[in-house]
Amino acid sequence: MMIHSRPEMIHTHQTAPTQFVEANGIRFAYRRFGKPGGVPLVFNQHFTGTMDHWDPAVTDGFAKDREVILFNNAGVSSSSGEVPARIEKMGANAVAFIKALGLTKVDVLGFSIGGFVAQEIALQAHDLVKRLVLVGTGPRGGEGMATLTPEAQEIFGASYDEPDHLWLRVHFTKSEKSQAAGREFLERFRLRAENRDPEVNEKVVPAQIEAISEWGAPREKSFEYLKSMNSFILQQQLPNAQLILYPDANHGSQYQYPELFVRHVSMFLSADERPGV
């Protein structure tokens, strides 16, 4: 087992070893690869996902120019501890993890529930976060966010010939083109053959759903006047935020357009502070 090791060779999504670091009484599993020396980009994963659920086309795409850190938050897959039933605590665990690596400045990417966690990281450790990339996610108390939608419940409750085919429905539209992109994603998703993360245990789903319910519940100053427009609300409420919507895409636009996504977000991450750039 490697603790805090920083391999000298440049690893990829496929070869990066799973490493471990202790913080908050949790043994966090993580993988770290890409071009070192700059501000690392820390990935926060979606509902029931592990480090293996990221798209190598995205992670390795970023890794060409910057260091990438994947991790499992507390209680997820190869990380010890329990999944807290509050997004705030997930955020606190993520902050502890990042600090345990000795990092003082990171870019944070969050996808779906990982986007909730990313927002909490930024709220709780403002100085730690340089830039925030929020993908397929919404604001605290946003419209219709307190529960999985009926469609999502049906999708997650259904059975599939192959379990991975769940993600064809979660991340892609029904169009032929989107489904074809989904199948290509699944091929990339399965590429890492050795040292894959274990699937999450049976405690993860109820805890994550409770956390979503609490964080997503409407509260005073929720934005009820706009339905289904949570990403728009986010873009309007956050300082210096860009929103990019991709064509014919569902929850997994980063998987459907990985090269384009990497280029757009790399531009965002590399932008200097001059206005207009």
Add this chain to the structure above:
Amino acid sequence: MMIHSRPEMIHTHQTAPTQFVEANGIRFAYRRFGKPGGVPLVFNQHFTGTMDHWDPAVTDGFAKDREVILFNNAGVSSSSGEVPARIEKMGANAVAFIKALGLTKVDVLGFSIGGFVAQEIALQAHDLVKRLVLVGTGPRGGEGMATLTPEAQEIFGASYDEPDHLWLRVHFTKSEKSQAAGREFLERFRLRAENRDPEVNEKVVPAQIEAISEWGAPREKSFEYLKSMNSFILQQQLPNAQLILYPDANHGSQYQYPELFVRHVSMFLSADERPGV
């Protein structure tokens, strides 16, 4: 006066001569510059604007890699004829103008009411248009589009120390940063000192407003359930559409973030046809 001339030297926004071409009984004023040989990008201007209202940082930004064509539609500034009171006729005039240049394939960019015209160009001459870039605009019959908003009426009705300062209110937010970007835009906007377009005459405003009213009026299958979300509706309804929203920006995001805008749109224009790219 030059007719159909293609100057051998590479011109810029500042130096490109105003040329003229006849079509539909109209003498269209246009300027053509940038790197020739590919698919030209044809610009369709906003309410009351002329060729001089484009941002040189945008037009010259595109001109580095592609040919740019600015023009005044019928009845606007240096073009002859009358402004039609229908967007459809503006679109037909634009198509006639493009074909009169002998072009068989163009990229079309439309800003605000120019975005309505651009949509009509694509509807009426599908084979002529390779890609469509819609900026600060909305769909036919979209929510609240049949009239200028009360805010816009106030802004266009107010008087200003310098007439150009109107655009600080139309295109930028009230934030210090946005206003500073606005002042920089106005400096660029004033850079072309010679052979500027005349301001539009008094017939332009009522005709353009009537055209907006007719095209923008709600009709069956309008999308009344989403307010203020016209760009979102567009992105959802058009095939292969990206929507990029910029931070702290008003109607003039292209002016506030010209370099970023050029890079994003250049990526869109240069994208090949493979999915995921």
